[in-house]
């Protein structure tokens with residue numbers, strides 16, 4: 001039994017939006033994802049840390065879900081900024097039920113457990129969002145979601161999965177960082193950074209939380225193992 005995580009698969013099996021146009025780092029990325037996920041075992045858990053599918057609707061993302069569901073193990077999805085197909089958890093679960101997908105579920109206003117550890121998470125907040133209107137309301141919504149997820153962990157040690165990095169060279173999101181500290185989050189994985197932006201990642205421990213980037217191109221399209 002093992003816990004794995006990876007973000008930003010950016011699958012597009014149902015829509016014409018392959019990431020291969022982004023250069024050699026993304027060459028044959030679906031094949032590379034397929035190769036690494038086929039090593040999962042049924043008792044494993046894999047966190048998918050946002051930007052999972054380019055589909056604009058659940059129907060457009062269906063082929064990507066079918067691809068993921070075919071690999072062994074439980075997969076828990078966190079929302080990314082490009083997951084436009086994302087709806088309410090009940091609607092998304094109903095869709096998976098109707099399609100017969102049995103290994104996919106969500107971390108959204110809730111947490112999941114892996115052994116004693118609580119797996120929490122939400123999309124998070126990044127400076128790119130601040131250019132958009134209604135940003136304060138959206139930031140507030142994200143912090144409420146994150147706190148609901150962290151509260152659900154109770155006394156369990158917490159691993160938190162954010163799509164957006166709460167820390168980045170030249171930027172940090174105090175509202176999110178304060179919550180991670182207050183709830184004694186041990187590890188925080190984030191995605192979203194690709195290509196050139198990867199250089200500005202911040203990793204390592206700060207205020208008791210160990211931060212790490214898990215975007216797919218950074219990890220070479222193989223999920224990182226977090227727990228045995």
Ligand SMILES: [Fe+2]
Nearest residue numbers: 008051192193
């Ligand atoms: Fe991404």
Ligand SMILES: [Fe+2]
Nearest residue numbers: 051080081192
């Ligand atoms: Fe993203």
